[in-house]
Amino acid sequence: MSEWYHDSVFYELYIRAYQDSTGNGRGDFRGAIERLDHIKSLGVDCIWIMPHYASPLLDGGYDISDYRDVHPDFGTLDDFKAFLDAAHARGLRVVTDLVMNHTSDQHPWFQAARQDKDSPYRDYYVWSDTGTEYAETRIIFLDVEASNWSYDDVAGQYFWHRFYSSQPDLNYDNPKVHEEMFDVMRFWLDMGIDGFRVDAIPYLYEREGTNCENLPETHLFLQKMRRMVDAEYPECLLIAEANMWPEELLPYFGTAENPEFQICFHFPIMPRLYQALRAQDKTAIEEIWARTPDIPEGTSWMTFLRNHDELTLEMVTPEVRQWMWEQYAPEPRMKQNMGIRRRLAPLMDNNKQKWFLINALFLSLPGVPILYYGDEIGMSDNIWLPDRHGVRTPMQWDASKNAGFSDADELYFPVIENYREVNVAAQEKDPTSYLNLTRRLLQVRSEQPALRHGGFAFVETGNTAVLAFRRFIDEQSILCVFNLSDEEQVVMLDEKRPYRDVLSNENATFDISLAPRAVHWFI
Numbered sequence: 278m279s280e281w282y283h284d285s286v287f288y289e290l291y292i293r294a295y296q297d298s299t300g301n302g303r304g305d306f307r308g309a310i311e312r313l314d315h316i317k318s319l320g321v322d323c324i325w326i327m328p329h330y331a332s333p334l335l336d337g338g339y340d341i342s343d344y345r346d347v348h349p350d351f352g353t354l355d356d357f358k359a360f361l362d363a364a365h366a367r368g369l370r371v372v373t374d375l376v377m378n379h380t381s382d383q384h385p386w387f388q389a390a391r392q393d394k395d396s397p398y399r400d401y402y403v404w405s406d407t408g409t410e411y412a413e414t415r416i417i418f419l420d421v422e423a424s425n426w427s428y429d430d431v432a433g434q435y436f437w438h439r440f441y442s443s444q445p446d447l448n449y450d451n452p453k454v455h456e457e458m459f460d461v462m463r464f465w466l467d468m469g470i471d472g473f474r475v476d477a478i479p480y481l482y483e484r485e486g487t488n489c490e491n492l493p494e495t496h497l498f499l500q501k502m503r504r505m506v507d508a509e510y511p512e513c514l515l516i517a518e519a520n521m522w523p524e525e526l527l528p529y530f531g532t533a534e535n536p537e538f539q540i541c542f543h544f545p546i547m548p549r550l551y552q553a554l555r556a557q558d559k560t561a562i563e564e565i566w567a568r569t570p571d572i573p574e575g576t577s578w579m580t581f582l583r584n585h586d587e588l589t590l591e592m593v594t595p596e597v598r599q600w601m602w603e604q605y606a607p608e609p610r611m612k613q614n615m616g617i618r619r620r621l622a623p624l625m626d627n628n629k630q631k632w633f634l635i636n637a638l639f640l641s642l643p644g645v646p647i648l649y650y651g652d653e654i655g656m657s658d659n660i661w662l663p664d665r666h667g668v669r670t671p672m673q674w675d676a677s678k679n680a681g682f683s684d685a686d687e688l689y690f691p692v693i694e695n696y697r698e699v700n701v702a703a704q705e706k707d708p709t710s711y712l713n714l715t716r717r718l719l720q721v722r723s724e725q726p727a728l729r730h731g732g733f734a735f736v737e738t739g740n741t742a743v744l745a746f747r748r749f750i751d752e753q754s755i756l757c758v759f760n761l762s763d764e765e766q767v768v769m770l771d772e773k774r775p776y777r778d779v780l781s782n783e784n785a786t787f788d789i790s791l792a793p794r795a796v797h798w799f800i
């Protein structure tokens with residue numbers, strides 16, 4: 278494989294939210310084509326699209342009723358293909374979501390399974406007469422579900438589900454399920470997609486006496502999946518969504534002999550960036566990095582600040598979680614499950630310097646970064662919408678009706694009220710806008726190979742409020758310095774020489790006074 282992904286920046290796109298081309302109030306592929314130039318203009322290389330499949334949409338499309346079709350709201354298979362071709366024509370790659378742990382209960386497999394005990398599809402799912410098995414397994418959608426088992430009247434049995442009860446888990450003990458999923462992958466790869474973000478992979482198997490997460494059987498299956506991909510689609514990128522601790526994530530990269538994923542999201546570092554900023558103390562970042570193992574050659578972490586879900590706090594201690602809720606979710610409606618359902622800009626108090634600092638920080642850490650649509654213009658959220666929908670509202674393009682997203686009188690969700698001020702068109706003109714700062718950060722990053730894929734080492738600053746680290750490759754080295762505090766700090770840099778900040782193009786000496794929330798990328 279060409280390993281193009283090491284040098285790429287990703288963008289998470291929600292087709293429903295991007296551009297409506299039909300006037301029905303919902304975004305679609307034809308609309309998104311019109312907006313690809315915006316994505317390209319940011320300096321992004323690859324788009325991850327959230328599930329675009331046929332679905333009753335009880336979990337934002339992560340409840341699939343037909344893996345081989347496009348949701349009618351989004352268009353047709355031809356529209357998907359046109360989007361893919363238009364992206365490729367601009368040099369943008371596209372990965373889609375592969376939801377393999379579960380289907381919708383509307384999927385024909387589940388419908389056949391529940392109706393007939395002897396159907397070959399019965400064994401595609403996980404059943405029980407008592408609903409008492411695997412009692413040590415935690416519940417993920419805590420706010421809504423009381424159990425991982427639900428009774429199905431038609432089937433006369435309980436079925437297993439790690440997410441909503443409308444999402445029955447597939448049974449990976451059945452090899453036919455493997456083949457079905459591989460055929461789904463072939464279907465989309467044959468169409469020309471560049472890879473998959475694979476959803477919820479820790480939960481594929483269940484075993485009594487375990488917490489049913491990260492099981493050896495799961496890894497064996499994932500290795501089998503990678504073997505299929507390497508043999509048939511060697512250019513296919515696989516990204517693992519496993520919300521786990523660093524040491525539990527390592528096996529998802531596999532080994533040189535038995536690889537699994539080229540990229541894994543680094544879930545634990547994400548909340549610590551917010552924690553460090555609010556606490557004005559870098560310790561949490563240094564600690565989690567110390568706990569992050571080296572990963573195999575050719576693999577990479579994926580770093581992110583926000584996505585379409587709640588900002589998950591599963592990977593922090595209960596005490597830190599409580600503190601984070603107090604700091605970042607003062608209203609009860611801002612909390613969800615084990616996280617916070619807010620967008621990046623409001624989490625940064627709509628303070629551009631804080632927003633810039635956390636962005637610059639995440640863009641200079643090792644790993645492939647992914648931006649979430651709308652965060653590049655500092656979009657806000659709507660905590661009054663249910664579930665995680667408050668961070669999935671229409672993209673704000675301009676100050677016209679519905680922020681230029683749609684002509685319709687009714688939208689799938691309302692546009693955020695401040696769209697007349699916060700929109701792409703307004704920010705195009707302002708060199709210090711969120712939009713142009715995003716472009717600037719990505720541009721400067723793209724010019725620094727050390728930032729994109731260099732080594733990483735913390736630099737001692739003697740000050741817990743000042744985080745500093747070096748990224749280095751060959752002869753090139755870049756010193757990244759962040760003043761996490763809202764007061765001026767004075768530090769000595771590690772070498773006595775003049776420095777130049779590639780972000781501001783200003784020079785500095787080795788003993789510098791850092792403005793509140795200052796960011797420097799020194800060469």
Ligand code: NOJ
Nearest residue numbers: 336339376440476477586
């Ligand atoms: C993780 C996805 O990010 C989330 O949106 C979804 O609800 C669950 N997996 C279940 O598919």
